[in-house]
Amino acid sequence: MISFVSNHKSQLKMNCQLCQEILEAYQEGKLPAGMMTQLESHLETCDSCKKLSEIQLLANRVIKLEKETDSDPFLATRVMAHIERFEDERLKTSSLGVRISRPALITMSLAAAVLFGIMLGNLSRPAGNAGMVPVEFALINDASLESVDFLSLE
Amino acid sequence: MSGIFLRAYFRNQFEMNENELIKLILQGERDMFRIFVEKYRQMVFRTCMGFVHNKEDADDLTQEVFIHAYRSLPDFKMKSAFSTWLYRIAVNASLNKVRRSGRISFIDWIESLFGSESPGAGQLFDTNDPENIIIKKEHSQWLQRALDSLPEKQRTAIVLSKYEDLSQKEIAEIMKTSEGAVEALLHRAKKNLREKLSGRIPKKNK
Numbered sequence: 001m002i003s004f005v006s007n008h009k010s011q012l013k014m015n016c017q018l019c020q021e022i023l024e025a026y027q028e029g030k031l032p033a034g035m036m037t038q039l040e041s042h043l044e045t046c047d048s049c050k051k052l053s054e055i056q057l058l059a060n061r062v063i064k065l066e067k068e069t070d071s072d073p074f075l076a077t078r079v080m081a082h083i084e085r086f087e088d089e090r091l092k093t094s095s096l097g098v099r100i101s102r103p104a105l106i107t108m109s110l111a112a113a114v115l116f117g118i119m120l121g122n123l124s125r126p127a128g129n130a131g132m133v134p135v136e137f138a139l140i141n142d143a144s145l146e147s148v149d150f151l152s153l154e
Numbered sequence: 155m156s157g158i159f160l161r162a163y164f165r166n167q168f169e170m171n172e173n174e175l176i177k178l179i180l181q182g183e184r185d186m187f188r189i190f191v192e193k194y195r196q197m198v199f200r201t202c203m204g205f206v207h208n209k210e211d212a213d214d215l216t217q218e219v220f221i222h223a224y225r226s227l228p229d230f231k232m233k234s235a236f237s238t239w240l241y242r243i244a245v246n247a248s249l250n251k252v253r254r255s256g257r258i259s260f261i262d263w264i265e266s267l268f269g270s271e272s273p274g275a276g277q278l279f280d281t282n283d284p285e286n287i288i289i290k291k292e293h294s295q296w297l298q299r300a301l302d303s304l305p306e307k308q309r310t311a312i313v314l315s316k317y318e319d320l321s322q323k324e325i326a327e328i329m330k331t332s333e334g335a336v337e338a339l340l341h342r343a344k345k346n347l348r349e350k351l352s353g354r355i356p357k358k359n360k
Contacts (some may be wrong), residue, residue, distance in 0.1 A: 020348060055351050062297045063316050071199035072213045076191040079220045083184060086225070 014038045019049045023056055172236045180227060187227075191220050194237065197318070198244045204313030205248035207298040215251055219244045234327065241318075241328045245310050252302065300350040308343035311336055 019042050025031050026039050043050045072078070172190075179186045195216065202215040223243055230239055301309055307329070314325045322336045329336065 024344065052348060052352055056348070058293070059297055059300075059347075059351055062293050066203050066207060066294065067200055067317055069199075069203060069209055069212075071195050071216055075195050075199075075213065075217060075220075076188050078217055079191050079224075080185070080188055082217070082221050083187065083224055086221075087184060 014042045016042075016046060016049055019043070019046070020052060023049075023053055027053070027057060027060065173232050176227060176230065176232070176236070184224075187220075187224055190223075190236070194240055195220075197237070198240060200317050201241060201244040201313065202248050204301075204317035205245075205252055205309070207294045207301075211251070215244075215247055219247050222247065238324075238327050241314070245314075245328070249306055249310070296351075300347055303350050304343055304346055308339050308346065311339040312343040312347065315340055 019039055022031060022035070022039065026036060031039065043053055175186055175189060198219050199212055199216045202212040202219070203209070206212050206215065219240070223240055226243070230236070301312070304312065310329060311325055314320045314328060315322075320328075322333045322340070326333045326336045
């Protein structure tokens, strides 16, 4: 904006709109000398632009004061204390998880091992009539069998 | 052990690359984060001050910003400077604070009801001698009302420009937009501010 205006200053006439546009640059001391003179002449004759210039100066002073306010010097200590608490809580939560999950894992492993053992045992037993005595063996009378002593006589 | 590191790096903090510091913090050297807090404390505070205009609120916000930054450090991809990332967090936290306080909507509602000129500098104090006026709390509130009336993007651009003296390029990087867009935002913001500060209600624009 400023470079455009300074390049075309011979063609531009100072008016309120232009004055308001370049007022900030004027207050910051960034205007070329010729344009500064034009603006100052305008401010002497235009009450509304003069008032705006004063208002802007005041606003800049308020901003400068706020910018120069110091932050809390103990901020770093407060922030680090908060971070310590945050990390401690995170550590507690993660160790609680470990304290619960480890025994649960061991218990589940044992239960799985027992179940696996039972399944293996069931697989090795003969299927169908397992446990039932065959009909032929049920008809045998133990009393009618020769004694072992008879068999051993030669 | 971390204390030894901390003392050494306080002495050589500007020699160490910030990204290397961040990597150390993520590896567990959390005391190193204090270096960032000390280095950027005033920068974040000034940015927050530009939005809330109150030291106590700005201090609380600054603390909130650094705590949020620490918790979000694993998400920082190092594609931009740490300061740029921190500015974004500060701006978002400040805008959220202002939204929560409901200040903007109340002012807009009052102005829409009455539709008359809001109090400008002339009604608040004598502007014939601006150099010698003692700045008081009501002057801050006068400026605050004017800034709060701006749309958020215009307000962000003007705060970063006026309170942090950032260039348009730096503001564009923080706001993730183009330099041209920032120039337009600043132009509109300054025009609206002039009207608001002098007591004329600006037309609503984006």
